[in-house]
Amino acid sequence: MLNFEFTLPTKFLFGRGTESLAGQELKAVGGTRALIHYGGGSAVRSGLLDRVTKSLDEAGVEYVLLGGAVPNPRDSKVYEGIALVRKEKCDCILAVGGGSAIDSAKAIAHGSVYDGDFWDLWSGKAPVTKTLPLGCVLTLSATGSESSNSSVIMQEKTKLKRGLNTPLNRPLFAIMNPELTFTLPPYQVACGATDIMAHIMERYFTNEKEVAVTDHLCEALLKTVIQFAPIAYKDPTNYDAQAQLMWTGTLAHNNTCGVGREGDWASHQIEHELSAMYDVAHGAGLAVVFPAWMRYNLDHDVNRFAQFAVNVYGVEMNFDNPRETALRGIERHEAFLKSIGMPLTFKELGAKTEDIPAMAKNVKRGPDGKTGQFVKLDTKEIEEIFRIADR
Amino acid sequence: MLNFEFTLPTKFLFGRGTESLAGQELKAVGGTRALIHYGGGSAVRSGLLDRVTKSLDEAGVEYVLLGGAVPNPRDSKVYEGIALVRKEKCDCILAVGGGSAIDSAKAIAHGSVYDGDFWDLWSGKAPVTKTLPLGCVLTLSATGSESSNSSVIMQEKTKLKRGLNTPLNRPLFAIMNPELTFTLPPYQVACGATDIMAHIMERYFTNEKEVAVTDHLCEALLKTVIQFAPIAYKDPTNYDAQAQLMWTGTLAHNNTCGVGREGDWASHQIEHELSAMYDVAHGAGLAVVFPAWMRYNLDHDVNRFAQFAVNVYGVEMNFDNPRETALRGIERHEAFLKSIGMPLTFKELGAKTEDIPAMAKNVKRGPDGKTGQFVKLDTKEIEEIFRIADR
Numbered sequence: 001m002l003n004f005e006f007t008l009p010t011k012f013l014f015g016r017g018t019e020s021l022a023g024q025e026l027k028a029v030g031g032t033r034a035l036i037h038y039g040g041g042s043a044v045r046s047g048l049l050d051r052v053t054k055s056l057d058e059a060g061v062e063y064v065l066l067g068g069a070v071p072n073p074r075d076s077k078v079y080e081g082i083a084l085v086r087k088e089k090c091d092c093i094l095a096v097g098g099g100s101a102i103d104s105a106k107a108i109a110h111g112s113v114y115d116g117d118f119w120d121l122w123s124g125k126a127p128v129t130k131t132l133p134l135g136c137v138l139t140l141s142a143t144g145s146e147s148s149n150s151s152v153i154m155q156e157k158t159k160l161k162r163g164l165n166t167p168l169n170r171p172l173f174a175i176m177n178p179e180l181t182f183t184l185p186p187y188q189v190a191c192g193a194t195d196i197m198a199h200i201m202e203r204y205f206t207n208e209k210e211v212a213v214t215d216h217l218c219e220a221l222l223k224t225v226i227q228f229a230p231i232a233y234k235d236p237t238n239y240d241a242q243a244q245l246m247w248t249g250t251l252a253h254n255n256t257c258g259v260g261r262e263g264d265w266a267s268h269q270i271e272h273e274l275s276a277m278y279d280v281a282h283g284a285g286l287a288v289v290f291p292a293w294m295r296y297n298l299d300h301d302v303n304r305f306a307q308f309a310v311n312v313y314g315v316e317m318n319f320d321n322p323r324e325t326a327l328r329g330i331e332r333h334e335a336f337l338k339s340i341g342m343p344l345t346f347k348e349l350g351a352k353t354e355d356i357p358a359m360a361k362n363v364k365r366g367p368d369g370k371t372g373q374f375v376k377l378d379t380k381e382i383e384e385i386f387r388i389a390d391r
Numbered sequence: 392m393l394n395f396e397f398t399l400p401t402k403f404l405f406g407r408g409t410e411s412l413a414g415q416e417l418k419a420v421g422g423t424r425a426l427i428h429y430g431g432g433s434a435v436r437s438g439l440l441d442r443v444t445k446s447l448d449e450a451g452v453e454y455v456l457l458g459g460a461v462p463n464p465r466d467s468k469v470y471e472g473i474a475l476v477r478k479e480k481c482d483c484i485l486a487v488g489g490g491s492a493i494d495s496a497k498a499i500a501h502g503s504v505y506d507g508d509f510w511d512l513w514s515g516k517a518p519v520t521k522t523l524p525l526g527c528v529l530t531l532s533a534t535g536s537e538s539s540n541s542s543v544i545m546q547e548k549t550k551l552k553r554g555l556n557t558p559l560n561r562p563l564f565a566i567m568n569p570e571l572t573f574t575l576p577p578y579q580v581a582c583g584a585t586d587i588m589a590h591i592m593e594r595y596f597t598n599e600k601e602v603a604v605t606d607h608l609c610e611a612l613l614k615t616v617i618q619f620a621p622i623a624y625k626d627p628t629n630y631d632a633q634a635q636l637m638w639t640g641t642l643a644h645n646n647t648c649g650v651g652r653e654g655d656w657a658s659h660q661i662e663h664e665l666s667a668m669y670d671v672a673h674g675a676g677l678a679v680v681f682p683a684w685m686r687y688n689l690d691h692d693v694n695r696f697a698q699f700a701v702n703v704y705g706v707e708m709n710f711d712n713p714r715e716t717a718l719r720g721i722e723r724h725e726a727f728l729k730s731i732g733m734p735l736t737f738k739e740l741g742a743k744t745e746d747i748p749a750m751a752k753n754v755k756r757g758p759d760g761k762t763g764q765f766v767k768l769d770t771k772e773i774e775e776i777f778r779i780a781d782r
Contacts, residue, residue: 001634003406008399014651015394210631213615213639220607227603240601243392247651248604256647260405260638 001210001260008254010147011173014247016239018175019137022052022094023059025173029133031092033062035085037105039069039097043139046183052096052137064088069101072275072282075155078118081108085132095136095171098192099143099282102136106151106169109134122153122162128169135173139180141246142192142283144199144253146174154276161272162364176250178242186233189245190340191283193229196249197222198286202265203258205297205304205374217257219311224248226312226336233340266372267293270382273359280349287342288349292388294330297375302326346390356386392601392651399645401538402564405638407630409566410528413443413485414450416564420524422483424453426476428496430460430488434530437574443487443528455479460492463666463673466546469509472499476523486527486562489583490534490673493527497542497560500525513544513553519560526564530571532637533583533674535590535644537565545667552663553755567641569633577624580636581731582674584620587640588613589677593656594649596688596695596765608648610702615639617703617727624731657763658684661773664750671740678733679740683779685721688766693717737781747777 013021026034034056036049043049044067056063066081084090085108095105109132111118120126138146145151149170152163181189204218224244231241251257267290274285298305306322309315309329313336318325334344343349360382363371370376377385404412417425425447427440434440435458447454457472475481476499486496500523502509511517529537536542540561543554572580595609615635622632642648658681665676689696697713700706700720704727709716725735734740751773754762761767768776 001406001631001638003409004403006403006405007401010398012395012397012650014397015392018394210634212618213612213635213642216611216615217608217642220611221604224604224607240392243601243651244604247392251604251608259403260634 002208002262004259006255006259007167008147008170009172010170010254012147012176012250013173014176016177016179018177019048019051019180020055022135022137022175023055023057023061025135025175026056026061026092026094026133027059029092029135029172031061031133033088033090034064034092034094035066035081035088035090035108036063036094036096037066037069037081037101037108038095039067039101039139042183043096048137048139048180049096052094063094064090069097069104071100072154072161072279073100073104073152075119075153077104078107078111078153081105082111082118085112090132092133092135095134096139098138098140099145102138102145102171103143103151103153105134105136106145107153110168119155122164128164128166131168134171135175136171137175137180138246140184140188140192141181141242141249142195144196144249146171146176147250147254149255150253152272159276160362161276163268163272170254174250176246178239178246181242181246182237184236186236187341188281189232189236190229190342191281192249193225193232193245193340194283194287194337194342196245196252197225198267198290199252200257201290202268203261203263204308205264206261207301207374208261211261214257214259214261215307221248221252221257222312229340262373264372264374266374266377269364269371270385272364273362274349274351277355277359278350284343284349287337288344288346288351288389289385291330291334291337291344292385294333295388296381296385298323298326298330300375305329351390353390356383356390360386393599393653395650397646397650398558399538399561399647400563401561401645403538403567403641404564405567407568407570409568410439410442410571411446413526413528413566414446414448414452416526416566417447417452417483417485417524418450420483420526420563422452422524424479424481425455425483425485426457426472426479426481426499427454427485427487428457428460428472428492428499429486430458430492430530433574434487439528439530439571440487443485454485455481460488460495462491463545463552463670464491464495464543466510466544468495469498469502469544472496473502473509476503481523483524483526486525487530489529489531490536493529493536493562494534494542494544496525496527497536498544501559510546513555519555519557522559525562526566527562528566528571529637531575531579531583532572532633532640533586535587535640537562537567538641538645540646541644543663550667551753552667554659561645565641567637569630569637572633572637573628575627577627578732579672580623580627581620581733582672583640584616584623584636584731585674585678585728585733587636587643588616589658589681590643591648592681593659594652594654595699596655597652598692598765599652602652605648605650605652606698612639612643612648613703620731653764655763655765657765657768660755660762661776663755664753665740665742668746668750669741675734675740678728679735679737679742679780680776682721682725682728682735683776685724686779687772687776689714689717689721691766696720742781744781747774747781751777
């Protein structure tokens with residue numbers, strides 16, 4: 001187990017009716033005038049935005065609205081938000097939505113108090129040293145952005161998707177009412193569940209030894225998704241299933257199951273190119289990339305893939321042939337994703353063979369020019385993973 | 392799943408050498424002059440106290456020492472600490488030790504800034520509204536006090552042990568170096584592991600439905616203890632085993648595995664009477680009480696006990712007779728405790744039949760005169776549980 005530092009400052013308010021607490025929580029973190037950043041019309045149509053703004057009114061917190069958060073959040077919306085915060089003299093941010101609204105709100109919060117182009121922070125040119133108080137009302141279980149230290153933004157002109165990790169990305173409070181996910185289309189529920197699994201699996205596939213406690217936590221969370229995603233996919237209004245997914249999504253990405261171990265994250269970096277190129281849902285892209293990544297890297301550590309097969313999917317261990325067990329685990333994972341309507345191939349996703357070289361070249365690298373930690377991949381290897389998915 | 396609020400402000404610094412960070416962390420929370428509260432001579436002999444005070448020197452944080460923390464911490468040491476803090480004008484507290492030193496330090500931190508007898512706070516006469524900044528250097532994996540919201544103190548004159556739960560009980564930072572547990576006698580390692588399991592099991596046995604995610608987390612943590620406690624018991628210098636136990640001990644009691652469900656806590660309340668009466672280790676007392684509690688309450692929810700048997704101890708489910716499966720789980724738990732040298736009976740613990748009525752009478756109750764939530768127990772039922780253990 002690696003030495004680690006872990007701090008989770010986010011205050012969670014989980015359950016029915018908790019959106020009515022938004023005003024008092026903003027006030028508690030010192031907010032007097034909020035920028036409320038939300039997504040499309042569903043927050044309006046469902047009455048959620050009304051309930052949230054009512055709670056701000058009751059708490060005496062003023063607000064300015066900024067709608068239009070979209071999947072794969074763009075820098076343009078961030079610039080718009082920063083300008084609005086400055087013009088309206090907002091002193092806190094409230095995101096109402098899924099990961100896109102929250103990721104975008106994080107960039108607005110940092111960018112509003114940064115002297116320069118906020119993209120400096122995402123491109124690694126400058127570190128984040130200060131921000132505005134940020135809270136969120138979550139409406140989609142997926143990215144874990146409600147308490148994670150990360151935020152992913154796409155620069156429109158270059159189509160580059162870049163993630164930034166900093167402790168200042170963790171919201172100060174997260175309001176999580178599973179009922180707010182009831183209006184989601186089943187496809188989005190499934191994309192979210194796939195993203196949640198990917199956050200856990202990026203941590204699960206590690207070279208670090210002696211990490212049993214976090215292994216077991218990862219397995220516990222993966223099993224929870226496998227148990228409840230099909231129920232929520234069939235009936236998004238099932239409170240129990242949505243509640244299990246929502247809390248699992250948070251634990252999957254706030255590093256509760258990742259401390260003391262090094263994660264991989266190649267699949268996320270590779271997927272970012274798919275969603276940047278075709279504007280597909282991040283979860284759908286992950287459903288295509290992750291199994292391909294698993295097949296490509298199986299022989300790097302057969303026992304770890306066998307452990308995944310046995311402890312997550314309940315595959316019977318073949319002690320004479322652990323590799324066969326490991327392979328069975330990947331097949332089970334693919335079958336699971338398929339069962340909740342996820343694509344597994346380039347064709348199903350709408351991706352094109354001819355784009356592979358360009359996408360592989362664009363994938364974000366470390367200083368060594370490679371992507372991933374479990375196996376460090378160069379451009380040629382990333383291409384091969386794309387080609388496994390392009391079947 | 393119940394609505395819940397969850398905040399975990401503790402900053403964790405986990406791994407080898409982390410005790411050298413004590414000074415800078417105290418400084419970061421605003422401390423300039425610390426009361427360092429530690430246990431017996433082992434912190435001195437091992438050189439730990441020297442390393443910690445050196446780090447305070449380097450950070451420019453002054454300190455005053457208060458040794459003598461003992462298992463089942465007493466009010467007398469708390470009064471001594473409060474007087475010392477006031478006399479020496481300390482503005483922060485650092486506990487160096489196990490749960491006793493930390494629990495005691497919590498009481499000193501609250502009591503120092505309370506106008507009145509600190510016991511008012513533990514007896515429920517007054518709420519905790521302010522405290523001094525508190526950090527800890529953990530030397531024993533057991534109570535979870537390093538990030539829990541609870542502290543248990545014994546009033547010497549009445550032999551009453553009382554626990555206090557408040558968010559202000561959570562230390563601001565917890566330094567956790569598994570190497571600091573290497574000098575523990577195996578018996579203490581086993582008592583700690585038993586306490587850790589009990590903290591999880593108190594949460595596991597709940598009447599709340601639709602709590603799969605936390606069920607799975609509880610099971611993950613219990614399996615980790617079952618896997619590593621025997622290794623650490625055999626060889627307390629095994630870093631891996633001690634590291635797994637240490638982090639599991641923290642997650643077991645900071646409510647990571649308990650949100651959204653109601654815990655039971657009868658076994659803890661019942662055990663408090665054993666350790667108050669005979670000054671036995673809390674973990675040893677729990678090893679005697681918990682299996683007896685399980686046997687007594689088995690028929691309240693056979694399926695939950697069967698789930699425990701199957702998912703924690705890998706008992707084969709007997710679908711024709713879940714009760715037999717459930718019973719097998721309790722037997723497996725008893726066998727496990729025995730394998731790490733724990734007592735299971737009054738006789739092995741040194742407890743006496745004739746004390747049962749007095750102890751049962753003393754057990755802390757809710758306003759309804761009963762103890763526990765899974766099953767609400769009256770004095771007669773508590774006596775019956777004691778009698779199951781007195782075999």
